Amino acid sequence: MPAGAVIEFHNISKRFGGVAAVNDLSFTVEPGRVTGFLGPNGAGKTTSLRILLGLVAASSGTATFGGVRYRDLPHPLAMVGAALEAASFHPGRSARDHLAVYTIAAGLPRTRVLEVLTQVGLAAHAAQRVGGYSLGMRQRLGLAYALLGDPGVLVLDEPINGLDPEGIRWIRGFLRDMAAEGRTVLVSSHLLSEVQQSVDDVVIIARGQLVHLGPLSSLDTDAAPQTIVDSPDRDALAAALTAAGITFSIGRTGLLAATPDPGLLGHLAFTAGVELSVLHRQKAGLEDSFLALVGGGHSL
Amino acid sequence: MISFLRSVSAEFAKIFTTRLWWILAIVLFCYIGLLAGGLAALFGGVQTGVISPDTVNTGGAAITFGTLPPLIYSFASSVGYVFPVLLGALASTGEFRHQTLTPTFLATPRRGVVLGAKTVTLILIGAGLGLVALAASVGIGGGVLSAFGVDALLQGSGTWLLVARTLLAMGLWAAIGVGLGVLVPNQVASIVIVLAFTQFIEPLLRLAASFLEVTAKIGNFLPGAASDALVGASIFTVASPAGAAPLDWWQGGLVLLGYALIATIIGYFVSWKKDVT
Numbered sequence: 001m002p003a004g005a006v007i008e009f010h011n012i013s014k015r016f017g018g019v020a021a022v023n024d025l026s027f028t029v030e031p032g033r034v035t036g037f038l039g040p041n042g043a044g045k046t047t048s049l050r051i052l053l054g055l056v057a058a059s060s061g062t063a064t065f066g067g068v069r070y071r072d073l074p075h076p077l078a079m080v081g082a083a084l085e086a087a088s089f090h091p092g093r094s095a096r097d098h099l100a101v102y103t104i105a106a107g108l109p110r111t112r113v114l115e116v117l118t119q120v121g122l123a124a125h126a127a128q129r130v131g132g133y134s135l136g137m138r139q140r141l142g143l144a145y146a147l148l149g150d151p152g153v154l155v156l157d158e159p160i161n162g163l164d165p166e167g168i169r170w171i172r173g174f175l176r177d178m179a180a181e182g183r184t185v186l187v188s189s190h191l192l193s194e195v196q197q198s199v200d201d202v203v204i205i206a207r208g209q210l211v212h213l214g215p216l217s218s219l220d221t222d223a224a225p226q227t228i229v230d231s232p233d234r235d236a237l238a239a240a241l242t243a244a245g246i247t248f249s250i251g252r253t254g255l256l257a258a259t260p261d262p263g264l265l266g267h268l269a270f271t272a273g274v275e276l277s278v279l280h281r282q283k284a285g286l287e288d289s290f291l292a293l294v295g296g297g298h299s300l
Numbered sequence: 301m302i303s304f305l306r307s308v309s310a311e312f313a314k315i316f317t318t319r320l321w322w323i324l325a326i327v328l329f330c331y332i333g334l335l336a337g338g339l340a341a342l343f344g345g346v347q348t349g350v351i352s353p354d355t356v357n358t359g360g361a362a363i364t365f366g367t368l369p370p371l372i373y374s375f376a377s378s379v380g381y382v383f384p385v386l387l388g389a390l391a392s393t394g395e396f397r398h399q400t401l402t403p404t405f406l407a408t409p410r411r412g413v414v415l416g417a418k419t420v421t422l423i424l425i426g427a428g429l430g431l432v433a434l435a436a437s438v439g440i441g442g443g444v445l446s447a448f449g450v451d452a453l454l455q456g457s458g459t460w461l462l463v464a465r466t467l468l469a470m471g472l473w474a475a476i477g478v479g480l481g482v483l484v485p486n487q488v489a490s491i492v493i494v495l496a497f498t499q500f501i502e503p504l505l506r507l508a509a510s511f512l513e514v515t516a517k518i519g520n521f522l523p524g525a526a527s528d529a530l531v532g533a534s535i536f537t538v539a540s541p542a543g544a545a546p547l548d549w550w551q552g553g554l555v556l557l558g559y560a561l562i563a564t565i566i567g568y569f570v571s572w573k574k575d576v577t
Binding site: 046073077090091092094097101145 | 302303306307309310313314317318319320394398399400401402403404405406407408409410575576577
């Protein structure tokens with residue numbers, strides 16, 4: 001297996017007609033980690049990935065694997081495996097023949113065909129024409145194509161779309177395994193919840209622009225945190241908070257205090273002699289932070 | 301170079317892993333076999349007196365001995381050429397239609413290499429279809445001629461030259477199909493153009509052009525006319541009124557090659573190297 005390479009986007013822009021689909025996008029994707037490439041539908045994810053793979057020409061900027069453009073890679077399939085959203089199959093060709101065609105084109109050993117079909121759980125359907133495949137089977141076949149050259153880099157566009165629950169569990173483990181072996185894994189999705197169990201890092205774009213970049217946990221701290229606090233004597237608690245200069249609003253389950261620190265409120269209540277019945281941090285879900293980042297006018 | 305040869309092998313695999321090629325080959329064989337066998341029986345019968353000339357209105361067109369076998373054999377290309385064009389056009393439009401350009405260009409990012417490999421592959425497979433068509437026109441047509449006592453001319457080098465040129469013509473027609481397919485990537489539109497042009501527009505144009513000497517010279521450069529010139533015989537050249545002399549066989553070949561190259565090169569720029577979305 002070749003080592004994973006760093007994926008780099010340098011100031012990528014793409015205009016279709018007068019419309020900017022991707023605007024000055026720059027980020028890097030490290031090997032050994034699963035990176036989620038997130039954004040709502042139409043944010044420019046697929047266009048960015050197709051630019052990375054040389055299928056779409058960027059209006060400006062460069063995207064490279066370890067500093068080399070896709071089209072200049074000496075053995076592209078052996079270095080980068082890609083599965084894109086589109087169902088790119090001739091319906092009259094069997095899965096085995098479909099993969100054999102590209103194995104020949106890339107000069108890979110023919111034994112890889114059955115190996116990757118086994119790896120994605122399609123070996124029993126190898127001789128079946130792809131026209132009869134379900135959406136989930138097509139997703140697996142797309143993945144099998146990506147794995148043909150045993151590449152160090154995987155670029156997967158919405159690989160979870162159309163998978164059944166068992167398939168979703170399988171692909172989560174698969175992505176973790178690939179990264180654990182030192183490969184670079186870039187996986188796009190329009191739903192954070194789909195990938196949040198598998199990704200280490202997130203790159204979030206909206207309207208063609210980068211809006212957030214960092215480890216998954218960084219999404220947690222981005223949202224304005226609050227602490228819920230309540231007391232049998234709510235008025236005394238409110239007075240103590242006001243005295244300490246902490247703003248709050250009255251929520252359904254208590255007072256929503258504008259501080260991330262429950263300890264501070266506990267100390268405050270203790271010194272003021274107010275009994276507490278509720279004290280916990282209000283966790284904004286990752287999905288909430290995600291939607292706040294990409295929302296801005298046109299949320300899903 | 302090695303990447304080109306791999307691409308050629310992959311293009312061969314693409315053709316032979318779907319059903320279209322053998323369906324076209326069977327239809328081609330039956331069509332040409334019926335036509336060549338039937339007309340060999342008709343003309344052979346008239347020539348040998350088995351069928352009375354009065355029964356068939358030949359319009360006074362005297363068919364001399366020696367021209368009949370090449371005429372029958374040339375049905376392989378003069379009528380059968382639409383099959384390699386279709387196969388070529390379907391091979392390139394299919395990549396757009398089924399979005400297989402994505403895995404193709406991922407495996408071979410040099411798009412010019414892929415298009416060149418596809419053209420070379422289809423030339424060879426087109427020649428293969430030529431072999432099938434000749435098996436029908438020479439095998440069945442020649443057999444019927446012999447049965448009527450007409451010399452099938454199978455010993456003559458002329459017949460074998462015609463066979464070789466037919467293979468070349470059928471290969472070039474497949475390349476024209478590939479070029480048309482990248483020029484008009486919409487599969488339905490491409491098929492309609494192939495059928496309308498080969499079955500209707502070109503025969504009419506050739507007939508219309510043949511009435512005046514000036515237009516007949518231009519008409520010689522129509523692809524079907526060039527193909528018939530390359531092969532050296534055709535029912536169309538016999539059926540048309542006396543016009544300008546046809547092109548030499550090699551000129552006809554170059555004209556066909558020209559059509560294939562022009563369509564493919566323009567197609568490369570208008571569709572093949574565009575964004576694959």
